Each structure stands twice: as structure tokens, then as C-alpha cells.
Amino acid sequence: MDFSNLKKLCELGGIAGRESAVRHEIARQLRPLAQDLRSDALGNLLAYLPGSTSQKIILCAHMDEVGLMIHYIAPGGFLYFVPVGGIDPRTLLAQRVTVHTAQGPLTGVIGTKPAHITQPKERTQAVPMEELFIDVGLPAEAVAQRVAVGDFVTLQRPFEPLGEGRLCAKALDDRVGCFCLLEVLRRVRKPKVGVHIVFSVQEEVGLRGAGVAAFGLEADVALAVDATGAADIPSCRPQEYLTRLGGGVAVSALDAATITPQWLLEELWALCRTRQIRSQLRIAPRGGNDAGALHRSKAGVPACALSVPVRNIHSNVEVADEQDIAATVDLLQAVLETGFQIKE
Numbered sequence: 001m002d003f004s005n006l007k008k009l010c011e012l013g014g015i016a017g018r019e020s021a022v023r024h025e026i027a028r029q030l031r032p033l034a035q036d037l038r039s040d041a042l043g044n045l046l047a048y049l050p051g052s053t054s055q056k057i058i059l060c061a062h063m064d065e066v067g068l069m070i071h072y073i074a075p076g077g078f079l080y081f082v083p084v085g086g087i088d089p090r091t092l093l094a095q096r097v098t099v100h101t102a103q104g105p106l107t108g109v110i111g112t113k114p115a116h117i118t119q120p121k122e123r124t125q126a127v128p129m130e131e132l133f134i135d136v137g138l139p140a141e142a143v144a145q146r147v148a149v150g151d152f153v154t155l156q157r158p159f160e161p162l163g164e165g166r167l168c169a170k171a172l173d174d175r176v177g178c179f180c181l182l183e184v185l186r187r188v189r190k191p192k193v194g195v196h197i198v199f200s201v202q203e204e205v206g207l208r209g210a211g212v213a214a215f216g217l218e219a220d221v222a223l224a225v226d227a228t229g230a231a232d233i234p235s236c237r238p239q240e241y242l243t244r245l246g247g248g249v250a251v252s253a254l255d256a257a258t259i260t261p262q263w264l265l266e267e268l269w270a271l272c273r274t275r276q277i278r279s280q281l282r283i284a285p286r287g288g289n290d291a292g293a294l295h296r297s298k299a300g301v302p303a304c305a306l307s308v309p310v311r312n313i314h315s316n317v318e319v320a321d322e323q324d325i326a327a328t329v330d331l332l333q334a335v336l337e338t339g340f341q342i343k344e
């Protein structure tokens with residue numbers, strides 16, 4: 001599988017509510033693949049691919065990533081920020097970031113008080129986010145001319161292969177889902193089911209875009225394609241892993257926002273079995289994704305999340321496994337070619 005498009009998508013900057021660069025790129029790629037391309041008032045990108053039967057499904061991936069917004073420019077030109085989405089302050093210190101200004105991107109670094117003048121106790125604790133600042137290396141007057149309160153900030157990291165068959169990047173959550181959707185649309189040109197394609201906004205701040213997008217759609221099943229946390233690390237017990245890297249596509253039975261109907265779960269498992277697609281069950285008592293908004297749209301739509309496991313999720317060193325991504329695309333392909341036996 002060629003991951004160059006995933007690299008392109010991950011390296012774009014787009015926090016919740018500021019997804020336009022991602023939307024423009026996906027729209028460019030989607031135009032030859034589907035019909036009725038449009039965006040709505042919130043910025044969701046929608047399109048449709050007709051199927052050979054009357055069954056219709058929604059495939060949804062979110063375009064936004066976690067990030068920051070400048071809320072105060074201190075004397076000296078230091079930029080203070082608030083989080084947009086669930087970003088862990090422990091992961092921010094000493095990172096490179098991109099400040100997206102009206103005049104273009106600026107690289108900055110996140111600093112705090114030097115360790116030499118802190119108390120020993122302070123050094124054992126995470127620095128609170130309100131004590132971190134961005135330094136863009138410019139005099140205060142130049143900062144005042146180029147940076148505005150309200151500018152958004154993304155983590156900065158080149159997409160790179162890691163070890164064997166692993167990929168490391170920022171924003172794999174959820175550009176990897178966007179990549180899988182585009183990939184399956186390139187593969188399956190004449191699906192059995194009609195496909196409402198949704199690239200949603202503002203998932204990271206509470207599933208705000210997907211519900212609005214689905215409101216206008218008639219569908220029998222909805223699938224959210226997202227990244228999910230993999231905690232298969234030494235400091236966690238196996239029952240805390242949530243998902244494992246290399247374990248295949250994670251089919252969700254339950255998370256804090258959705259409980260997948262039993263019949264839908266069984267159909268997805270059956271597709272994995274017959275097509276020999278590596279898969280794992282995801283049960284996550286906390287956290288949710290766009291499936292949570294999709295299943296409550298209109299009079300209700302049976303929904304499930306299909307996820308790519310990602311270590312260090314919501315940081316700039318998110319790690320995914322190429323085989324898990326391939327398995328996710330394979331399962332989407334099976335769905336498009338087979339459809340569902342809808343049950344109650």
C-alpha cells in the first residue's frame with residue numbers, strides 16, 4: 001500500500017473549526033471519485049457514490065486534529081494558548097509547533113521556566129498548560145504585526161516510517177480515517193450499497209460536525225472510520241490495552257458514545273472472517289467518536305466505529321501500523337461490495 005497520500009494529509013494543519021486546508025485537499029481528491037460534492041454551513045464535506053441496490057450507508061471520517069489557539073500575546077512577544085480538543089499538557093513541553101497566521105505559517109517552540117530555577121518538587125510534575133508559551137523567535141513588534149489572538153496552532157512533525165511497518169506522525173487521528181475513505185473509494189468504483197461520504201468537522205471538541213452532516217442523509221447503517229488509542233505498552237495491564245498495534249482493524253462493540261447493535265457487530269465480524277481480514281474487538285469505557293453522533297441522527301441509524309489503533313494518540317508522535325490501516329481499508333471494501341442484512 002502506498003502511504004504518500006497519508007503523509008500529505010497528516011502534514012496539513014487543521015484543528016477543530018479550522019479545517020479548510022484539509023477540506024480543500026480532500027475535496028480536490030474526492031471530485032473525480034463521487035457525485036454531489038458539497039460542503040455545509042459547519043464545513044463538513046459531503047459527497048455520494050451510488051450503489052447497485054437501494055441500501056445506503058454513511059462512511060464518516062473527521063478532518064480536524066487536536067491543537068491550540070493563541071489567546072494572549074505577552075510583552076516580549078511570547079504566545080500563550082488554550083487547548084482545542086483533548087491534548088495532554090505533558091506532551092507539549094519542548095515541542096515544535098506551527099502558528100497559522102493570516103500571513104502564513106510560523107514555526108515556534110514551546111518553552112517554560114528553566115529547570116535550573118525550579119524547585120525539586122516542580123520538576124516531578126507536569127507543567128500546567130497555562131505556564132507554557134510559544135516562542136517564535138521574533139522581536140515583540142514583529143510578533144504584533146504577524147500574529148493575532150485567535151490564530152490556531154498545530155503540532156509540527158514530519159511524517160516518517162518507524163522501524164518495520166510502522167508510521168509516526170502528528171494528526172494520524174484522524175487523517176488516517178480520511179486516507180482509508182479515499183483509498184476505498186479509489187478501489188471500489190461500483191459498490192453494492194450507495195455511499196454517503198462525510199468528512200466531518202469538530203469531532204475532537206465533541207462530535208459536533210457529524211450529527212449535523214447526517215441530519216440531511218437517509219441511511220441504513222453508519223460507519224465512523226477513526227483512529228483509536230492503543231495502550232499496549234509496559235506500564236499498562238493487558239486488560240487496559242484498549243487495542244493493540246498490529247492486531248488489525250478495531251471493530252467497536254462499545255465506547256462512551258456508542259453501543260453497536262449485536263447484529264451489526266456480527267455482520268462485520270463475518271466479513272472479517274470470510275475475507276481473512278485481521279480484526280480486534282474494541283471496548284473503550286471512555287472516549288467516543290463520530291459514531292456517537294451518527295447513531296442519534298434523525299430517527300436513529302445503526303452505527304459502528306471502525307478504528308485504526310494509534311499509540312501516543314493526541315500527541316505529535318502518534319504511531320500506527322501499516323497492516324492495521326490496510327485491514328481497515330479491506331473491511332470497508334468488503335462492506336461496499338457486500339452490504340448488510342439489516343436486522344432490528
Ligand SMILES: [Zn+2]
Nearest residue numbers: 173174226227
Ligand atoms: Zn479521532
